[in-house]
Amino acid sequence: MFDVLKYGFVNSYFRMLEKKDRLISNAGIQKLLKEQPELTSSQKRDIRSYWKKNLGVEFPLDWHRLYYGKTGIEDPAFVPPSVYEYDIRPCLNPPNFAIVLQNKVYLERLIPDAPAVRSVLRNTNCRFLDEGFNLITREEARKTVEKYDALVVKPALFSNKGAGVKLLTAPIDLEEVDREYVCNYVLQIPLEQHSVLAGLNPSSVNTLRVVSILTKGRPHVASAYLKVGSPGEFADNFGEDRYFIGVDENGKMSDHAIDQHLGKVYSLPSGYDFAGKELPGYDKICSAAEKAHENMSFFGLIAFDICVDKEGEAVIVEANIKQPGIKGQFAAGPYFGKYTEQLLRYVRGHNSTLLTGWPKMW
Secondary structure (H helix, E strand, O other): OHHHHHHHHHHHHHHHHHHHHHHHHHHOOHHHOOOOOOOOHHHHHHHHHHHHHHOOOOOOOHHHHHHHHHHOOOOOOOOOHHHHHHHHHHHHOOHHHHHHHOOHHHHHHHOOOOOEOOEEEEEEOOEEEEOOOOEEOHHHHHHHHOOOOEEEEEEOOOOOOOOOOEEEEOOOOHHHHHHHHOOOEEEEOOOOEOHHHHHHOOOOEOEEEEEEEEEOOEEEEEEEEEEEOOOOOOEOOOOOOOEEEEEOOOOEEEEEEEOOOOOEEOOOOOOOOOOOOEOOOHHHHHHHHHHHHHHOOOOOEEEEEEEEEOOOOEEEEEEEOOOOOOOOHHHHOOOOHHHHHHHHHHHHHOOHHHHHOHHHHO
16 A cells, blocks of 8 residues: 555656646747747647647647747647657657666667777776777776777766767876776777768767657658767867758758757858758668667667768767757757657557656656
């Protein structure tokens, strides 16, 4: 009896948090709406009908007003953050499992059939693993890093927005790395990116965020956009002057980029002319994402960060499964693209949050 009461209390607590976060999500964009036109009665009717039919939910339409105003695209398939966080993402990617398998140390093990960035040393819970995932001593780890003229170091857990990603140059001191990162980090061979990507911003490794979903038993690329770093920064998702550029299903870049204030810009600090340019090897990029998703098919949604090397080959840099963001909709349009209706109907029939309750989900 006590367990039943405890479960009910915890579930109610999470439900209250959910309601609060939904309200905060909508309240947080009010200042951005001041310059956006109101939705018409017809637009409101179409949005409500679309989401009621496919997911069975209703919500304030402020986010759609912002999406429509900022992008100029009128599509009810745009996904509001509160619906994404509480109705969609927990169903597709159960949070407890996502946290564990987000660990960058094991990326190559999780996607053995797809091309991935090369890690030469891994620190997992303060234990060292070599390139072949063999346990090695600290002395062996020290000798490993001393072989390289340059390595990229990044946290393996609980990192976002490029925090902690650095380029190290010889002589590389493992003791200094340990002092800063302590445990749970990876050291990787730097990527030499294709000239098309380097032109966007030469200082950063610019990657394509590829949203892959499982629907009808197969992975499909639903949307994609380029992440361009700030001038002088090494990580493409760090700094204030970074940009998103939408990429269509043929691999062509949009005629504009989106800045961090959701404004449209038609030129980058580098001066590179990107409008309508074709991304090299886009078919290889999509194939790499879909093959990698097959290897991680427990999850219904994975946002891959993929680079194109100097030879035009796709290289998977990260697989984001814990909390892949949806801000890229302002650059690339609706997050799940042409697969939105299929996905929403799946979520409606497999809503794990409703079936098991919040305590088991989180």
